[in-house]
Amino acid sequence: xxxxxxxxxxxxxxxxxxxxxxxxxxxxxxxxxxxxxxxxxxxxxxxxxxxxxxxxxxxxxxxxxxxxxxxxxxxxxxxxxxxxxxxx
Amino acid sequence: xxxxxxxxxxxxxxxxxxxxxxxxxxxxxxxxxxxxxxxxxxxxxxxxxxxxxxxxxxxxxxxxxxxxxxxxxxxxxxxxxxxxxxxxxxxxxxxxxxxxxxxxxxxxxxxxxxxxxxxxxxxxxxxxxxxxxxxxx
Numbered sequence: 752x753x754x755x756x757x758x759x760x761x762x763x764x765x766x767x768x769x770x771x772x773x774x775x776x777x778x779x780x781x782x783x784x785x786x787x788x789x790x791x792x793x794x795x796x797x798x799x800x801x802x803x804x805x806x807x808x809x810x811x812x813x814x815x816x817x818x819x820x821x822x823x824x825x826x827x828x829x830x831x832x833x834x835x836x837x838x839x
Numbered sequence: 840x841x842x843x844x845x846x847x848x849x850x851x852x853x854x855x856x857x858x859x860x861x862x863x864x865x866x867x868x869x870x871x872x873x874x875x876x877x878x879x880x881x882x883x884x885x886x887x888x889x890x891x892x893x894x895x896x897x898x899x900x901x902x903x904x905x906x907x908x909x910x911x912x913x914x915x916x917x918x919x920x921x922x923x924x925x926x927x928x929x930x931x932x933x934x935x936x937x938x939x940x941x942x943x944x945x946x947x948x949x950x951x952x953x954x955x956x957x958x959x960x961x962x963x964x965x966x967x968x969x970x971x972x973x974x975x976x
Contacts, residue, residue: 787855787953793916795855797884799897800864802872830905831895832929835937837920839945 855883860954867958876971877928878908879961886914894921909964915953920945936967
């Protein structure tokens with residue numbers, strides 16, 4: 752092997768391997784979806800998910816809207832009977 | 840949940856979850872609600888200085904569906920989780936079961952996995968509630 756071939760095999764190939772791995776890492780885990788990290792803030796809007804209704808009449812949306820207006824009222828009727836709390 | 844809304848939320852910067860995560864959440868909420876006859880709903884956002892009170896107010900905001908609802912409220916910014924049961928659901932879902940599910944969920948949240956924790960927690964809650972025909976009101 753000539754000097755050029757030796758350098759290409761022993762330096763060029765490993766460098767190429769590192770480059771491919773680096774490209775895969777930074778292209779794949781580029782963080783397209785925001786990831787939650789405990790301790791950092793949460794800057795997203797408040798969201799409320801409800802299950803899809805079986806019938807298409809969909810009373811849930813109206814219920815939520817009326818709930819929003821009652822929240823701003825003086826004192827909403829208490830409906831909670833139990834549950835649990837947790838921190839992390 | 841309207842599918843179009845999901846796409847809008849995931850496209851905008853304000854949406855906290857990707858489309859894939861939203862699909863998992865939607866499936867977990869819908870399946871657990873249909874299996875049990877209990878309406879599970881999930882709130883993700885700020886709960887303020889009095890989280891329990893705020894979560895109970897949110898539960899009251901469900902209106903006529905509140906007695907048959909279970910609200911899971913997660914505040915990632917304040918690292919706080921609240922599970923609220925209603926008049927009928929409290930009989931089928933004792934506080935002890937809620938606490939167990941809450942423990943499992945907070946363990947996942949501590950690892951940064953909001954969606955995974957919620958999905959597993961909902962599954963635990965739904966398993967505990969059981970089928971609507973088997974449990975007497």
